[in-house]
Amino acid sequence: MKQQAYKMFDASTIPDDLCPIATKPTPMLPGDWRSMRPVVDRAKCVKCAVCWLYCPVQCVVERPAWFDFNLKTCKGCGICATECPQRAIQMIEEAA
């Protein structure tokens, strides 16, 4: 890199914490926003992955014979239940 024609400032005077860099992901989990919860009928699930494809928070987790949801992050939008080609997902009300 080229040298500066004249020194504009003394870089050693910049404090180390002037521009902190975040390295820890936010622990916020939006699961408690939910008023409706998806429930999979395991007998109907054929593992086509449509719920996974369209889930905005990507909270779909794979089990040996069906797909399930991580309810810590599921916001309860209901897209999976609407899009499921086998109608295997139902939205039920969260208990008060």
Next chain:
Amino acid sequence: MGAAYETIYFKADACDGCNECMSACARAKAQSDDQLQSRIQIVPSGEGFELALCRQCGDPECVLNCPAGALAKNAGSGVIAWDGSKCVNCLLCTVGCAYGGIAYDAQAGHVIKCDMCAGDPACVKVCTTGALKHVKTARIYNEVGNLEDLFAPGLSGCQGCNTELIMRHTLRRIGPDVVVATPPGCIPGMGSVGYNGLTGTKVPVFHPLLTNTASMLAGVRRHYKRMGRDVMAVALAGDGGTADVGFQSLSGAAERGEEILYICVDNEGYMNTGMQRSGCTPYGAWTSTTPVGERAHGKTQDAKNLPLLMVMHNCAYVATASTAFMQDLYDKLERAIEAAKTGFAYLHIYSPCTTGWRFPSDQNIEVARKAVETNFVLLWEFNPRDGLQLTHPAENAKPIDEYLEVLGKYRHLDPDQVEHIERTLANNLARIRGFAAAKGTASAEAGRG
């Protein structure tokens, strides 16, 4: 990670009972014209029709019931295969199945069931009403499903946010060797850049101004290159930050052919700050700055065609995409990633906004699908060598009402306004077709390829 499997989707209200699928199946599987030999059966039920077809269940009853081990689920394809040499014709499998998916065929003298035609079902190919669909999502899942989601698990996008869906899919595919720029808008607003000393992204991310996203990112990419590091530079920006406020820096970077991938997530307005209109808001739409009342009836101007503007910059790659057509989106993303290694790649992805457009969150993908099916959104791609090509057929578009009526932001439209929208869409299509007909000839000479 196991595997996902392809499936056949039956949309009962689209079926007209023509039974072509049964004929096709009988021909393909039994070389017969007898529909009773078809593995798929359409059964009249009340006013409509029901489907009797093997679902290739995840935990199949038929396999459990079979005492002879003649039925087995293939872990690779998901298909439950019948082995004639082991079958003892006890028909217990037919008792267990709740879907009528396996049945005795008197002519063949044994049970018959669907085998998905080795991934190319004959029944779906002959269905003209769209009642049968071969769902191939599994292919995407098996390819990218185990790539890490590079955003934090908790982002505060609205319920059913299409933008969050786009972010997670695109960044996962792009991979961890990346620097992401997210100018003000919903994307950093939902926490992707993080707050309170925490980050929302597992890769380096920064928050440029609305105005300088493309130029700042170009500088970052150039510096990485100078340091000898092959790091992808990606912008995830909204339509306001792209089409309006950030346009001059975007235009400059595109003109210089900077090696960046610019993804515009178009939710047709400044949704993060309270749903104000943008240059991409369509005619007639309600926003908080184009209100609806006694005199005003939504936006009075048409949206600017931003992706087409990018084509005029002769970028290395330009494409429009929709989350309702994910395979198409992934294909385009792949080409955009490749193009961004040597030139400017621009992806314009439509993102229905459940909060700002006023529709129920579970309808998000359906809205995105209708937008494409009614030609409100045209899917195409462009590169200087091949020119512009439509990637989703624009013929046989559904009437525009089917799209407008599901959105609260169009609830007030009067017939004149609908007519205006129809005219605009027809003009858009004619223009795009004009570009498609012109191919890549003249532009290829000047193009950077």
